[in-house]
Amino acid sequence: MFAHKVGVTKEQVLEALRGVMDPELHRSIVELNMVKEIAIQDGSVRVDALLTISGCPLRETIIDSIKAKVKELPGVARVDVNLGVMTQEQRQALVGQLRPGPQKQSPLLSPTSTTRVIVVASGKGGVGKSTVTTNLAIALARRGRIAGIADADVYGFSIPHMLGVQGKPTIIDQMIIPLEREGVRVISMGFMVDENEAVIWRGPMLHKAVTTFLGEVYWGDTQELLIDLPPGTGDVSLSIAQTLPRAEMLIVTTPQ
Ligand SMILES: Nc1ncnc2c1ncn2[C@@H]1O[C@H](COP(=O)(O)OP(=O)(O)OP(=O)(O)O)[C@@H](O)[C@H]1O
Ligand SMILES: [Mg+2]
Known part of the structure; x- marks a missing residue:
């Protein structure tokens, strides 16, 4: 008697894909409705997935993690991944789901x-x-906490430099996704302006910029969010205190 060879099923592939996380949103690609189609022929599996935006910097990471998860299934000899891009409606639905x-x-x-x-x-x-x-x-992240930094020092963005992170964050339908470095999620108003652009902020404009900035960033399940302020008790500090009344304050001084 021959043992009957049972092929892998779509349900099994979908179940495996639940373990693939979107590297920026930290949620399962299945949960985020990013899996469009699964096709199986003999031992070959093809997964069609949708990215939130075209030119997603982490597309290779997504392809690799899909391949790795699906290859773990018995009976899978080959995995191909096709990446497409969400439509505006799909993106809006995703933002609505996250917010x-x-x-x-x-x-x-x-x-x-x-x-x-x-x-x-x-x-x-x-x-x-x-x-x-x-x-x-960084110390919090090393202890396993999900930590984030919002660099609100609009006069001198030093966080990107100190963490060694640069680039433009992904923006999905007005939702800004933090960059990541050393396990720390980070957003800086410095990412939003051109490097050589001199920014002169005026009170009301600054308040708007700070509150928009705080409201539009997707912090997800971040456990501790540190906000780096400019020195003194100026407009930015007041705006933040008004916008985030629950915030605790850490005052840094020198022993003089
Ligand atoms: N504990 C420390 N001992 C000695 N030097 C330090 C210490 N912490 C920071 N510095 C140095 O002091 C300088 C200012 O530090 P930092 O930029 O963190 O200050 P800041 O309060 O954020 O400044 P700003 O008000 O301009 O935003 C840097 O050159 C930094 O390397
Ligand atoms: Mg500073």
């Missing part, structure tokens, strides 16, 4: 948010705020 509620507001601004917000401030400049912010975030 339920009529305003699509960041949960960070809601009183029920589970993210602990720590604002790093000082009375004067150059005392080590950005250094403390960076090191604290």
Whole structure:
């Protein structure tokens, strides 16, 4: 008697794909409706998946993790991945799923948010705020916490430099996805402006920029969010205190 060879099923492939996370959104690609089609012929599996935006910098990572997960299934000899791009409607549906509620507001601004917000401030400049912010975030990440940094120092963005991260964040339908470095999610207003562009902020414009910035970034399941402030008690500090009344404050001083 011959043992009957049972091929892999679409259900099994879909189940395996639940373990593939979108590298930016940290959610399963199945849950995010990014899997469009699965086709199986003998031992060959083809997965058609949809990226949120074209030119996604992490497309190779997604392809590799899909291949790795599906290859683990018995009876799979070959895996091909085709990547397409979501339509505007699909993107809006995804943002709606990540940000339920009529305003699509960041949960960070809601009183029920589970993210602990720590604002790093000082009375004067150059005392080590950005250094403390960076090191604290990395230390938290190394202890297994999901840590993030929002660089709100609109006068001198030093976080990207200190963490060694540069580039433009992905924006999905006005939702800004933080970049990542050393396991720390990071967003800087410096990512939003041109490197050589001198920015002169005026009060009301600055308030708008800071609140928009805080409201539009997708922090997801971030546990500790550190906000690096410019020195002093200026407009940015006031805007942040108004926007995030639950925030705790860490004051950096020098022993003089
Ligand atoms: N504990 C420390 N001991 C000695 N030097 C430090 C310490 N922490 C930071 N520095 C140095 O002090 C300088 C200012 O640090 P940093 O940029 O972190 O300060 P800041 O408060 O963020 O400044 P700014 O007000 O300009 O944003 C840097 O050159 C940094 O390397
Ligand atoms: Mg600083």
